[in-house]
Amino acid sequence: MARTGIATVCLSGTLEDRLNAAAAAGFDTVEIFEADLIASPRSPEQIRDHIAGLGLTISLYQPFRDAEGAPPQRFAATRRRLRAKLELMDRLGAGTLLICSSVAPDTIADDDLAADQLRQLAELAAGHGIRIAYEALAWGRHVSTWEHSWDLVRRADHPALGLCLDSFHVLSRTDRFAGIADLPGDRIFFVQLADAPRLDMDVLQWSRHHRLFPLQGGLDLAGFTRTVLASGYAGPLSLEVFNDVFRQADPHRTAVDARRSLIALQDAVDTPGEAALGNAVSTGIAFAELGVGDDTDTGPQLETLLTALGFTHTGQHRSKPVQLWEQNTARILLNSGVHESAIHAFALESTDPEAAARRAAHLLAAPLPRRRRQSEADLTAIAAPDGTEIFFCRTAPPSLPAAETRTTPLGDSAPTAATRTTPLGQHGWLDDFLPTGETPAPTTGVTAIDHLSLAQPFDRYDEAALFYRTVLGLIGDEASEFAAPFGLIRTLAIRDPERRVRITLSVPVLRRGDWAPAVRHPQHLTLATDDLPRTASALRSAGVPLLAIPGNYYDDLDARLTLDPPLRTRIRDLGAMYDEDAHGHYLQLFTPVIGGRIFLEIVQRVGGYRGYGFVNDPVRMAAHREQRLHAHSPR
Numbered sequence: 001m002a003r004t005g006i007a008t009v010c011l012s013g014t015l016e017d018r019l020n021a022a023a024a025a026g027f028d029t030v031e032i033f034e035a036d037l038i039a040s041p042r043s044p045e046q047i048r049d050h051i052a053g054l055g056l057t058i059s060l061y062q063p064f065r066d067a068e069g070a071p072p073q074r075f076a077a078t079r080r081r082l083r084a085k086l087e088l089m090d091r092l093g094a095g096t097l098l099i100c101s102s103v104a105p106d107t108i109a110d111d112d113l114a115a116d117q118l119r120q121l122a123e124l125a126a127g128h129g130i131r132i133a134y135e136a137l138a139w140g141r142h143v144s145t146w147e148h149s150w151d152l153v154r155r156a157d158h159p160a161l162g163l164c165l166d167s168f169h170v171l172s173r174t175d176r177f178a179g180i181a182d183l184p185g186d187r188i189f190f191v192q193l194a195d196a197p198r199l200d201m202d203v204l205q206w207s208r209h210h211r212l213f214p215l216q217g218g219l220d221l222a223g224f225t226r227t228v229l230a231s232g233y234a235g236p237l238s239l240e241v242f243n244d245v246f247r248q249a250d251p252h253r254t255a256v257d258a259r260r261s262l263i264a265l266q267d268a269v270d271t272p273g274e275a276a277l278g279n280a281v282s283t284g285i286a287f288a289e290l291g292v293g294d295d296t297d298t299g300p301q302l303e304t305l306l307t308a309l310g311f312t313h314t315g316q317h318r319s320k321p322v323q324l325w326e327q328n329t330a331r332i333l334l335n336s337g338v339h340e341s342a343i344h345a346f347a348l349e350s351t352d353p354e355a356a357a358r359r360a361a362h363l364l365a366a367p368l369p370r371r372r373r374q375s376e377a378d379l380t381a382i383a384a385p386d387g388t389e390i391f392f393c394r395t396a397p398p399s400l401p402a403a404e405t406r407t408t409p410l411g412d413s414a415p416t417a418a419t420r421t422t423p424l425g426q427h428g429w430l431d432d433f434l435p436t437g438e439t440p441a442p443t444t445g446v447t448a449i450d451h452l453s454l455a456q457p458f459d460r461y462d463e464a465a466l467f468y469r470t471v472l473g474l475i476g477d478e479a480s481e482f483a484a485p486f487g488l489i490r491t492l493a494i495r496d497p498e499r500r501v502r503i504t505l506s507v508p509v510l511r512r513g514d515w516a517p518a519v520r521h522p523q524h525l526t527l528a529t530d531d532l533p534r535t536a537s538a539l540r541s542a543g544v545p546l547l548a549i550p551g552n553y554y555d556d557l558d559a560r561l562t563l564d565p566p567l568r569t570r571i572r573d574l575g576a577m578y579d580e581d582a583h584g585h586y587l588q589l590f591t592p593v594i595g596g597r598i599f600l601e602i603v604q605r606v607g608g609y610r611g612y613g614f615v616n617d618p619v620r621m622a623a624h625r626e627q628r629l630h631a632h633s634p635r
């Protein structure tokens with residue numbers, strides 16, 4: 001694997017905070033951004049020693065601006081400025097300087113002049129044993145493409161002058177970068193990597209505010225990196241990401257996220273295609289665990305709700321205050337030892353949990369300590385970026401008597417009463433629950449967990465999206481952005497290729513202002529039913545309230561869509577929300593928020609609908625807001 005680098009500008013905090021975070025995350029080398037050095041109270045020598053003490057090297061000092069194409073009267077000052085920076089780099093022990101293409105309005109469009117000036121500057125640098133890497137900014141005054149920057153480097157023809165290729169500047173302007181593979185690799189002095197969402201906006205603003213780590217955006221980072229390496233380039237792959245959120249996030253977390261992106265990128269370079277991100281380690285949701293929280297009402301409310309939905313409390317954990325509730329393949333754990341009511345954990349069904357755990361470790365997922373007692377299932381668990389616990393497991397039915405177990409064939413087949421899918425002697429997680437002996441309630445139509453909706457902390461969203469795609473081997477699906485009552489919300493769905501695991505992530509686009517109520521966005525669990533009217537009527541007859549959907553919503557639905565009159569009437573009568581796509585349609589019911597941070601959604605996918613009803617989220621969020629207001633106002 002190539003050496004990995006990160007620019008100090010990617011991270012938040014003082015220069016020391018940034019360097020310490022880069023070292024802790026395992027980077028080999030750093031780019032020192034000039035502004036970060038200037039702002040540091042430490043001398044260049046102290047910074048050099050600090051970096052060496054961390055086991056890092058400095059691979060680049062940057063940027064040096066407005067060098068080439070300067071009017072002759074200004075170029076004298078450019079030379080003087082360069083000398084000062086070369087002396088600084090001597091003190092710092094930095095061997096390569098980045099010069100980015102000029103943006104000054106007085107820059108002269110004359111390639112011969114520009115090449116000659118670059119040659120002169122390279123000659124000055126060579127006197128210090130320093131190399132210059134010349135980078136075309138996508139918004140450079142005259143030089144804005146990699147081809148043009150290479151042309152000037154070739155013309156200048158000085159051994160101390162080479163190219164800096166920055167994936168953002170290249171890919172933001174063109175898909176035609178194959179020619180980079182034909183460049184002499186030893187003339188590429190430095191490679192910077194940044195991804196970005198595909199946005200139709202001014203390229204400077206796009207670059208300065210929206211860059212992302214590789215594989216977090218929509219640019220072809222794997223293709224770019226493969227092409228650069230094909231040239232024979234053997235230097236570091238260094239991240240240079242200007243991002244408004246990362247600039248205010250914990251640098252230690254950002255640095256780990258950054259390193260994860262490079263590891264995943266290397267995997268993607270080695271194995272093309274989204275499949276490289278994962279090889280279907282996750283084949284289903286084995287269970288979702290809801291924290292009950294400290295409010296004494298929440299547990300009973302959840303139990304009432306699950307009972308009304310047709311779930312049965314089938315098991316009690318042997319050593320923890322955790323209940324198991326089941327209906328068909330939907331399994332929900334209620335954990336009253338958790339202080340917050342939220343989706344505290346979930347388990348993924350995996351054909352090879354140990355392989356899934358190894359993959360997670362390779363991608364720097366934080367392992368959770370195994371807190372099992374002897375004779376309890378040894379489940380591997382990792383922490384998602386927001387702290388949600390994720391288990392990898394293979395679900396086996398509760399152990400069969402020993403004699404029978406020995407004669408039962410092992411295999412990867414779906415668990416049935418007759419087969420165990422865990423190796424002999426290894427407990428399945430269901431064995432950790434003592435049966436309650438409760439008679440299973442008649443089903444209300446609920447068949448499975450459809451998806452989990454995890455509200456993300458403001459500064460963890462891009463990290464979470466990459467985490468779920470790489471660590472869990474899921475793929476990115478539909479994305480949306482909508483205006484909720486207290487600001488814009490961004491949502492992304494991720495799933496396995498077969499749509500057995502679906503998760504949606506959401507985040508406020510901007511940090512919430514003071515006017516917004518001080519409640520956290522709720523998490524929710526969506527259950528699939530094959531008979532929504534039946535599930536709804538079971539809830540109604542149990543007296544469980546559903547979220548009230550405004551009449552305006554139904555009027556708009558009628559205006560937008562030409563629905564069959566019976567369906568139209570049914571949607572209104574059920575108090576459901578509706579969406580459709582090319583494959584089918586979707587009916588959604590919601591419970592009010594329970595315990596501050598959880599609600600359930602019950603959906604029916606008719607005819608193979610593939611979406612998540614994102615179009616309905618603004619109305620649903622406003623309805624939840626109304627419900628909270630009325631729950632709290634004295635009547």
Ligand SMILES: O=C(O)c1ccc(O)c(O)c1
Pocket residue numbers: 062063098100135137166192207208240
């Ligand atoms: O936004 C800039 O000015 C800037 C500076 C240096 C770089 O390497 C770069 O890619 C962008």
Ligand SMILES: [Mg+2]
Pocket residue numbers: 135166192240
């Ligand atoms: Mg750059």
